Amino acid sequence: MKQMLTIGWLYPELMSIYGDRGNVICLQKRCELRGIETKVLLVGLQTTEKELSSCDILLMGGAQDSQQTIVAKDLEKKKKTLSSLIESGVPGIYICGAFQFLGKYYKEADGTIVNGLGIFDLYTENPGNNFPRLIGNMAFDASGILGTAAPMIGFENHGGRTYLGLGVKPLGKVIKGFGNNGEDGTEGSVYKNSIGTYSHGPILPKNPPIADFLIQEALKKKYKQEFVLSKLDDTIAEKAKQTILDRILQ
Numbered sequence: 271m272k273q274m275l276t277i278g279w280l281y282p283e284l285m286s287i288y289g290d291r292g293n294v295i296c297l298q299k300r301c302e303l304r305g306i307e308t309k310v311l312l313v314g315l316q317t318t319e320k321e322l323s324s325c326d327i328l329l330m331g332g333a334q335d336s337q338q339t340i341v342a343k344d345l346e347k348k349k350k351t352l353s354s355l356i357e358s359g360v361p362g363i364y365i366c367g368a369f370q371f372l373g374k375y376y377k378e379a380d381g382t383i384v385n386g387l388g389i390f391d392l393y394t395e396n397p398g399n400n401f402p403r404l405i406g407n408m409a410f411d412a413s414g415i416l417g418t419a420a421p422m423i424g425f426e427n428h429g430g431r432t433y434l435g436l437g438v439k440p441l442g443k444v445i446k447g448f449g450n451n452g453e454d455g456t457e458g459s460v461y462k463n464s465i466g467t468y469s470h471g472p473i474l475p476k477n478p479p480i481a482d483f484l485i486q487e488a489l490k491k492k493y494k495q496e497f498v499l500s501k502l503d504d505t506i507a508e509k510a511k512q513t514i515l516d517r518i519l520q
């Protein structure tokens with residue numbers, strides 16, 4: 271039976287900076303190479319909850335504070351559906367500003383509080399423009415979903431500092447860079463099959479195992495059976511990753 275996955279790309283016009291659109295292209299390609307059909311649903315202000323409910327994988331990129339304020343208003347309308355998708359185990363990856371939305375609130379640089387979805391037990395605060403933004407190449411492990419401390423790479427640029435609630439699982443540990451807040455050594459967070467991360471990049475083509483985690487979990491949930499994904503030749507991606515790791519871990 272030919273498998274088909276619907277990839278929900280949330281707010282592509284407003285929440286997609288630093289190449290986050292590359293995550294959609296990566297998922298499509300890695301499915302295509304395995305004979306898995308994909309359909310991309312562009313989720314925007316006009317998307318209905320019924321359409322959103324049809325998604326098998328969810329992706330949402332990052333943005334500046336101003337775009338986040340616009341999206342926050344629409345997310346309130348879609349909160350019930352998005353929360354139930356996440357709670358039911360629909361896999362997804364939420365980057366930077368999108369990650370911040372999954373928590374209780376995001377305090378912007380000017381002190382404005384943007385309510386989050388409250389799905390992840392965390393909060394984010396931007397200490398203001400007198401404090402440096404957390405910017406640069408990042409190396410971290412994704413032990414929270416992959417179970418190994420193999421290094422992953424990405425690029426971060428955020429003013430917000432995210433603090434995880436007690437017992438909340440990080441995506442992994444920071445090897446180089448700032449991660450959630452530049453203080454506690456955590457990067458991102460995992461809740462069921464949803465990943466929050468500060469890693470732009472785009473993260474998925476740079477770190478194929480994370481992309482395959484999303485595909486595997488989506489197939490398992492949709493078809494109610496385990497799938498062993500065929501191995502792809504990731505030589506180029508792994509060589510590129512090692513080049514960056516050699517450069518930033520000098």
Ligand code: GLN
Pocket residue numbers: 287331332333334335338365366367368396427428429430431
């Ligand atoms: N506006 C948020 C911050 O500065 C998120 C930035 C982003 O998505 N790169 O923390």
